Amino acid sequence: MEPIAVYVHTPFCPSKCGYCDFNSYAMDGEIMDRTARAIVTEIRRSPHKGRPAKTIFFGGGTPTFLPIDGLLSILEAVMQTHPPAEPCEITSEANPGTVDAAKFRAMRSAGFNRISIGAQSFRDRDLSALDRVHRADDIVRAVKSTRDAGFQNVSLDLMFALPNQSIDAWLKNLDCATTLEPEHLSLYCLTIEPNTRFYKLQRKGMLLLPGDDAQATMYDAAVERAESAGLRQYEISNFARPGFECRHNLAYWRGEEYAAYGPGAVERVGGVRWTHIKHPLRYCVAVERGDDLACEREALTPGMRRTESIMLRLRLNEGLPLNLAQPDPEGLAEAKRKGWIEQSNGAVRLTREGRHFCNQAILALL
Numbered sequence: 001m002e003p004i005a006v007y008v009h010t011p012f013c014p015s016k017c018g019y020c021d022f023n024s025y026a027m028d029g030e031i032m033d034r035t036a037r038a039i040v041t042e043i044r045r046s047p048h049k050g051r052p053a054k055t056i057f058f059g060g061g062t063p064t065f066l067p068i069d070g071l072l073s074i075l076e077a078v079m080q081t082h083p084p085a086e087p088c089e090i091t092s093e094a095n096p097g098t099v100d101a102a103k104f105r106a107m108r109s110a111g112f113n114r115i116s117i118g119a120q121s122f123r124d125r126d127l128s129a130l131d132r133v134h135r136a137d138d139i140v141r142a143v144k145s146t147r148d149a150g151f152q153n154v155s156l157d158l159m160f161a162l163p164n165q166s167i168d169a170w171l172k173n174l175d176c177a178t179t180l181e182p183e184h185l186s187l188y189c190l191t192i193e194p195n196t197r198f199y200k201l202q203r204k205g206m207l208l209l210p211g212d213d214a215q216a217t218m219y220d221a222a223v224e225r226a227e228s229a230g231l232r233q234y235e236i237s238n239f240a241r242p243g244f245e246c247r248h249n250l251a252y253w254r255g256e257e258y259a260a261y262g263p264g265a266v267e268r269v270g271g272v273r274w275t276h277i278k279h280p281l282r283y284c285v286a287v288e289r290g291d292d293l294a295c296e297r298e299a300l301t302p303g304m305r306r307t308e309s310i311m312l313r314l315r316l317n318e319g320l321p322l323n324l325a326q327p328d329p330e331g332l333a334e335a336k337r338k339g340w341i342e343q344s345n346g347a348v349r350l351t352r353e354g355r356h357f358c359n360q361a362i363l364a365l366l
């Protein structure tokens, strides 16, 4: 059987961040144990049982906020249902306020071999503004604990274009991150999504965000600093030392199949994509009753596959192979003329300039 990427969604966080539109809930107590048990039950009933895992990724929410027994019981169920293929990248997202050395040691012993830490900023003022529960010192401690526990593949997430953030402050953040010598960096521009506290603040004119030019400068500076620290850009927002690119996310960007478990998790197997029931309690009840867990389901048409290939592959430095999806010829010519796209070796890819116009370039190619 063909190995597959496996995703597990754990939806709990200590509090809800003001910018967050992920399927996450500020809940704790019994619902966390019940959800962990339900996820294990779902995995053990999987129709994909026996299909080896090429990667396993725990996201959220905050996986490390789950009680450790629950977290490890889910990993055990995944590994029994999807025997890890060699080598298998096994990642957990972790937030600095929810981890300690003992937890990382237990995770490493159980089989996790990659940790992705949601650092976001090394300035306490930014972290408070974002409603994060951790402080800068916690990030440093968390990275040290991963190393002490034996993790040799650690990623840090940072966000830029934060409220009142100067370019200088962003550069200091990058320096703090690279000083910790992570194998991987994810650098995301803060985006304001509907149904978030930040969206309401922005509508009231109470959120002062860096403008487009400052954002572009921050992005260019980030690429430069990351690359000079030995972290090569391989995706529009992602950088890694050679060999440490996130294999799980590469599978997603390359349009490969992925099995998924847990509230709100999205699975794509056999040309069908479906989303799990999002609310943890409703998800638990559905698992316990043996009901259908889907809240949305769609069969992917050739047109949808082409659109997704263009949207996702163009984010990668390796680009979009033209034998996979044909871009609109006029749009391609226009994007090349504007200097956004280059073509070589049977693929089209964004130029450095084009990375600032990724959405427009994708629209042109569609």
Ligand code: SF4
Pocket: 012, 013, 015, 016, 017, 019, 020, 021, 022, 024, 060, 061, 062, 095, 118
């Ligand atoms: S920690 Fe992450 S998932 Fe949780 S509320 Fe904050 S942004 Fe959302």
